[in-house]
Amino acid sequence: MSVLESFSLDGETAIVTGGAQGLGKRMASGLAEMGADVAIVDLNLEIAQATAEELRGETEVVAVEVDVTDEASVKGMVDEVTDRLGPVDVLVNNAGIVENSPAEETLLDSWKRVLAVNLDGVFLCTKHVGRQMLDRGEGRIVNIASMSAIDVNVPQKQASYNTSKAGVSMLTKSLAVEWADRGVRVNAIAPGYMRTELTEDVLEENPDVADTWLENTPLGRLGRPEELQELVVYLASDASSYMTGTTVVIDGGYTAR
Secondary structure (H helix, E strand, O other): OOHHHHOOOOOOEEEEEOOOOHHHHHHHHHHHHOOOEEEEEEOOHHHHHHHHHHHOOOOOEEEEEOOOOOHHHHHHHHHHHHHHHOOOOEEEEOOOOOOOOOHHHOOHHHHHHHHHHHHHHHHHHHHHHHHHHHHHOOEEEEEEOOHHHOOOOOOOOOHHHHHHHHHHHHHHHHHHHHHHHHOEEEEEEEEOOEOOHHHHHHHHHOHHHHHHHHHOOOOOOOEOHHHHHHHHHHHHOHHHOOOOOOEEEEOOOHHHO
16 A cells, blocks of 8 residues: 555545534545545534535535534434445544633533533544444544643633543543554544634734734744644544554644743
8 A cells, every 4th residue: 555545535434523614624624635425513504514515526525413412412413424424434523612711710511511512522422433433343533632631721711621622632542442452543633723713713802812822832823724634634544553542732832832
């Protein structure tokens, strides 16, 4: 197999949660470009359908609604994707939220909501997709953690988000070890500050925050969403066949300071 061929996803089926926009959309685009049929899985079905229509080309791209915090919804989503596209070869757990507030002022409902989406959602999707992967003895799972799993980035106060993403990294390790001898590889990506619609709004409203972010990033800029495409394809393909249990940091040097 050539180097280029090792990155191919021809004939495979991939799920990207939170794939309707932002980083999820870019990663879904990369998987489709490399030959995968892709399910854009999102809470907002309307936006997911628009994204699926935009990305659909030589491969099939479909939109499926899901609430990743609800186990029945997750199971139904996996069944629908399998019926429409076939057994799932690649799962990208990207759905996530953040709610910023000082810890002493954070409501318990807010804490639970962030943990439910960011950590419970990863577990539930991995559990139900993982079952069919384990039955077939093959599969690749890519969890989207964050540099916040490693470093307490500032100036925003986000204890719930940081904790949830640290949990994603440990869940990644735990499942990688548990499932390695059954043919399923589990890795994670820990992005730094990426230039998405959400961060653009933050930068516009809080220029001081932007200055702090850039001062603490050795490369001196935000990441581009397309810079995750190559990495997610690598982890989803045979190119990374000897890698499991790893969280790959892509943060412009933020955590290396």
